Amino acid sequence: MVTKESHLNEFEFLHNSYESSEDKPSLPEVFLVEDDLIFGKTLKKFIQKKLGLEVSYHSDPGAAIAQINERSSSEQFILITDISFDDGGADGLLLIDLLKEKGHKFIPIVMTGFASIETAIAATKKGVFHYLTKPFELDVLTDLIMKAAISKLGYTEKDFKVETPKVTIPKKSTGIERSFKIEAPNEEDIFCGMIGRSAKMKQVFERIEKVASSGSTVFINGPSGTGKELIASAIHSLSQRVDNPMVSVNCGAIPGELLESELFGHEKGAFTGAISSRKGRFELANKGSIFLDEIGDMPLLLQVKLLRVLQGRVIERVGSTTTTPVDVRIITATHRDLEKHVEDGNFREDLYYRLNVIPIKVPALCERREDIPLLISYFLSRFVSADGRNSIEFDDESLELLLAYDWPGNVRELENLMERLVILRGGSVIRPSDLPVKFLERAPMHLNSYDSLISLPEAGIDLKMALSNIEDSLILQALSKTAGNKNQASKLLSMNRTTLIEKMKKKQIEFQQ
Numbered sequence: 001m002v003t004k005e006s007h008l009n010e011f012e013f014l015h016n017s018y019e020s021s022e023d024k025p026s027l028p029e030v031f032l033v034e035d036d037l038i039f040g041k042t043l044k045k046f047i048q049k050k051l052g053l054e055v056s057y058h059s060d061p062g063a064a065i066a067q068i069n070e071r072s073s074s075e076q077f078i079l080i081t082d083i084s085f086d087d088g089g090a091d092g093l094l095l096i097d098l099l100k101e102k103g104h105k106f107i108p109i110v111m112t113g114f115a116s117i118e119t120a121i122a123a124t125k126k127g128v129f130h131y132l133t134k135p136f137e138l139d140v141l142t143d144l145i146m147k148a149a150i151s152k153l154g155y156t157e158k159d160f161k162v163e164t165p166k167v168t169i170p171k172k173s174t175g176i177e178r179s180f181k182i183e184a185p186n187e188e189d190i191f192c193g194m195i196g197r198s199a200k201m202k203q204v205f206e207r208i209e210k211v212a213s214s215g216s217t218v219f220i221n222g223p224s225g226t227g228k229e230l231i232a233s234a235i236h237s238l239s240q241r242v243d244n245p246m247v248s249v250n251c252g253a254i255p256g257e258l259l260e261s262e263l264f265g266h267e268k269g270a271f272t273g274a275i276s277s278r279k280g281r282f283e284l285a286n287k288g289s290i291f292l293d294e295i296g297d298m299p300l301l302l303q304v305k306l307l308r309v310l311q312g313r314v315i316e317r318v319g320s321t322t323t324t325p326v327d328v329r330i331i332t333a334t335h336r337d338l339e340k341h342v343e344d345g346n347f348r349e350d351l352y353y354r355l356n357v358i359p360i361k362v363p364a365l366c367e368r369r370e371d372i373p374l375l376i377s378y379f380l381s382r383f384v385s386a387d388g389r390n391s392i393e394f395d396d397e398s399l400e401l402l403l404a405y406d407w408p409g410n411v412r413e414l415e416n417l418m419e420r421l422v423i424l425r426g427g428s429v430i431r432p433s434d435l436p437v438k439f440l441e442r443a444p445m446h447l448n449s450y451d452s453l454i455s456l457p458e459a460g461i462d463l464k465m466a467l468s469n470i471e472d473s474l475i476l477q478a479l480s481k482t483a484g485n486k487n488q489a490s491k492l493l494s495m496n497r498t499t500l501i502e503k504m505k506k507k508q509i510e511f512q513q
């Protein structure tokens with residue numbers, strides 16, 4: 001039976017703190033003992049990079065004891081050790097006993113892949129600071145090391161230079177070779193309420209500036225959510241027509257039979273329900289601009305009527321026999337491939353050429369990824385309250401996922417996601433698990449990140465075994481990240497769910513939370 005008292009005595013024996021802060025070395029020493037070479041090296045690199053601590057790593061407990069015995073037994077250190085070693089001849093708890101016998105003072109943290117009540121009790125009896133069950137997030141271990149150093153060795157948080165290991169976006173996956181940083185747009189990145197620093201958006205801005213004053217018909221083409229309506233507004237606001245109205249009509253949202261009277265107006269009695277005559281949008285936009293969104297969805301019959309307006313600059317109300325002159329600049333937009341629409345016979349070729357006088361092509365967001373950090377910052381500044389209470393931050397991994405994602409819904413999708421995260425996760429750090437699963441599906445492969453974590457040991461390596469260990473580790477990490485959900489984990493690993501299950505069975509991998 002472990003009593004609270006015996007537990008405390010053990011702790012006191014192990015953790016008699018330094019008399020004064022001057023006595024302690026500048027940073028705590030860490031000894032790591034783990035027989036899985038790849039995991040051990042990964043841990044060593046991660047702890048060193050994140051906390052700036054020197055880590056002495058040994059795959060063999062005997063070698064660890066030899067090194068520890070060489071140093072002065074009065075200096076306390078942190079020991080991180082596996083419990084069971086593959087050759088069966090050593091045991092992490094025995095290592096703790098042997099070091100204690102030699103009079104060493106240290107704070108033990110133990111790790112095990114096979115959690116059992118018996119070993120947990122045995123570890124507690126030995127006064128371990130924490131008992132970690134594999135797999136665990138590497139950050140959990142570094143947090144524990146800091147906690148141990150602060151609470152047992154008298155260090156303060158300031159003694160550590162905590163640095164989250166930087167992840168560099170590989171060129172292949174995103175086309176950008178630099179660390180991803182959220183950055184507020186500066187003056188040059190903002191054009192008429194639009195954010196853009198990429199060369200592609202700068203070209204769009206230049207074209208808007210050039211065409212705005214001309215009065216010509218403009219055709220804006222680009223995927224949904226790329227800002228076509230914003231571009232139309234910019235053209236209008238930079239033109240001489242700015243003091244007159246800009247009227248927008250979504251041709252795809254109004255039923256075909258209503259669209260004609262919506263655009264051109266109607267006379268009293270023109271159809272059932274036409275109790276009075278009414279001006280259409282063209283007349284309302286007189287001396288200003290009309291923005292015909294989703295022009296590709298306009299019915300063929302109406303296309304003929306629009307062509308007549310373009311040719312004669314006059315409109316004819318439904319039910320009228322006379323024409324009314326209109327002075328309107330026409331700006332149209334569609335997310336469709338209008339040329340293909342013409343080829344398929346769904347759009348009149350003559351109208352297409354009339355509308356396409358000045359084309360503006362808007363790039364999808366995935367073609368201008370350098371704008372993503374600016375847009376994130378811009379939308380956060382819009383959604384986060386003035387006191388910053390619901391502000392959010394992103395960890396490196398989630399930032400990377402945001403940059404690598406394809407954004408099929410473009411800027412609108414990014415805007416909606418930021419709004420949702422601020423509402424649901426305001427005040428916290430966003431991690432990959434806070435993002436919709438589809439972001440994880442498209443995560444890039446960090447081939448080069450392995451270079452910084454695993455280096456070829458002097459004595460060489462059993463490649464087959466090493467790869468198999470990496471596979472195990474990644475499968476377990478995917479399961480851990482998705483709380484054991486095999487469906488989501490398989491997506492993270494870009495494999496079928498059934499393949500994952502078969503692999504787990506074959507390799508006898510079991511996941512316990």
Ligand SMILES: Nc1ncnc2c1ncn2[C@@H]1O[C@H](COP(=O)(O)OP(=O)(O)OP(=O)(O)O)[C@@H](O)[C@H]1O
Nearest residue numbers: 193194195223224225226227228229230335411412
């Ligand atoms: N460059 C940008 N800077 C800031 N906000 C943008 C930018 N581009 C788009 N947005 C915002 O994204 C949302 C979608 O933009 P908009 O409605 O103009 O897209 P669209 O291309 O017209 O979409 P659809 O084809 O679906 O009509 C809007 O809220 C808009 O303010």
